Amino acid sequence: MHEIKFIHTSDLHLGRKYKYLGEVAHKAQSHLIDIMMKIASIAIEKKVDFVFISGDLFDNETPSSFLIAKFMDFVDLLSAKNIQIVILPGTHDSSLGSSLYSKHSVFTENKHVFVFIDKITNKFIFQDKSIAVYGNCYPGKSSPILGFQRDSSVNYHVILAHGSLQIEGKSDKNDSPILISDIDSSFADYIALGHWHNYYSIKSNVPCFYSGSPELIDKDQINSGYIIYGCLGDNSKFEPIHVGERRFDDIKIDISNVTKITELIQKIKKGSDENLIRRIDLWGTKKGELIGFNFSKLKEELLSLFYYLIIEDHSSFILSTNSFSKNFSSIEKIYYERLSNLIKNASSQEDKEKYSRALEMGIALLSGNEDVI
Numbered sequence: 001m002h003e004i005k006f007i008h009t010s011d012l013h014l015g016r017k018y019k020y021l022g023e024v025a026h027k028a029q030s031h032l033i034d035i036m037m038k039i040a041s042i043a044i045e046k047k048v049d050f051v052f053i054s055g056d057l058f059d060n061e062t063p064s065s066f067l068i069a070k071f072m073d074f075v076d077l078l079s080a081k082n083i084q085i086v087i088l089p090g091t092h093d094s095s096l097g098s099s100l101y102s103k104h105s106v107f108t109e110n111k112h113v114f115v116f117i118d119k120i121t122n123k124f125i126f127q128d129k130s131i132a133v134y135g136n137c138y139p140g141k142s143s144p145i146l147g148f149q150r151d152s153s154v155n156y157h158v159i160l161a162h163g164s165l166q167i168e169g170k171s172d173k174n175d176s177p178i179l180i181s182d183i184d185s186s187f188a189d190y191i192a193l194g195h196w197h198n199y200y201s202i203k204s205n206v207p208c209f210y211s212g213s214p215e216l217i218d219k220d221q222i223n224s225g226y227i228i229y230g231c232l233g234d235n236s237k238f239e240p241i242h243v244g245e246r247r248f249d250d251i252k253i254d255i256s257n258v259t260k261i262t263e264l265i266q267k268i269k270k271g272s273d274e275n276l277i278r279r280i281d282l283w284g285t286k287k288g289e290l291i292g293f294n295f296s297k298l299k300e301e302l303l304s305l306f307y308y309l310i311i312e313d314h315s316s317f318i319l320s321t322n323s324f325s326k327n328f329s330s331i332e333k334i335y336y337e338r339l340s341n342l343i344k345n346a347s348s349q350e351d352k353e354k355y356s357r358a359l360e361m362g363i364a365l366l367s368g369n370e371d372v373i
């Protein structure tokens with residue numbers, strides 16, 4: 001039997017705002033375009049017949065003209081090699097209402113681009129390749145892999161679906177639910193899933209995968225950065241290819257055991273690299289040099305070692321009555337009493353945090369620590 005080769009991707013989220021990446025958000029946004037182009041190069045190198053996109057190609061329904069133009073470049077590269085692109089809208093780039101997919105000619109008039117744009121169109125038949133590609137663009141509460149009429153005029157059947165595999169206690173029943181039993185009994189030769197941002201291979205006799213996002217989208221992703229290369233035929237095979245570059249890690253530091261800034265810096269730096277987004281969560285009670293220390297200044301100093309660094313200070317600052325009576329000068333004592341009163345009587349959590357920070361910084365300054373500001 002003739003072979004069909006394809007790339008399966010989903011959840012590129014082009015145009016993602018990346019708010020948590022502060023000043024590098026823009027860089028991360030344009031990096032997604034590089035990843036899309038990298039996918040095109042791999043598709044061309046592997047000489048595939050199709051690129052399947054299982055939802056959330058765009059992060060929102062109003063992508064900029066710049067992004068649309070970049071997507072047109074992607075299409076041009078692939079169509080020059082006669083590669084067909086089949087797109088299923090997802091939850092972020094839904095095809096309901098005034099869909100972006102009905103607005104731009106790259107989706108409506110390009111003969112290499114096929115979009116499941118409405119509830120009526122749920123299959124595309126490619127007679128020359130003997131394959132049917134199925135997709136339900138807005139399944140809502142019903143399964144996105146059911147309700148298709150198998151086309152018996154072709155050899156191969158691929159379903160694109162954007163939804164949640166149902167795992168007890170983990171998935172939302174109303175979020176386009178996909179049951180393992182429905183996958184097992186599907187007529188498809190391959191089911192290309194989207195919606196989850198991590199790569200996931202489903203255990204079934206029917207090949208079924210979440211490709212996950214080809215690049216890191218959210219902070220908590222541990223297994224993203226893949227696309228899937230598939231080959232249907234006598235020797236069908238499906239393999240993930242790693243294309244993403246960014247990683248994320250989360251480090252909790254109990255500050256109670258750290259008294260020196262240099263010691264803290266060593267802990268934050270450990271294993272850093274330019275593709276790593278690291279979130280530092282400081283907790284415990286501050287002591288020594290760390291009282292009143294300016295962490296945003298520290299972040300700026302260490303930023304160049306990472307793709308991005310987030311330092312969240314959840315640690316507390318406690319003055320024992322003991323140290324208070326023994327070591328405090330009269331000015332420190334007055335300052336401490338006034339701020340303590342403000343904290344006690346604060347009308348909102350925001351004010352309380354503000355006064356606590358002021359108390360900490362003030363005490364540090366009055367004790368001669370000039371690193372505070």
Ligand SMILES: [Mn+2]
Nearest residue numbers: 011056090195
């Ligand atoms: Mn998504």
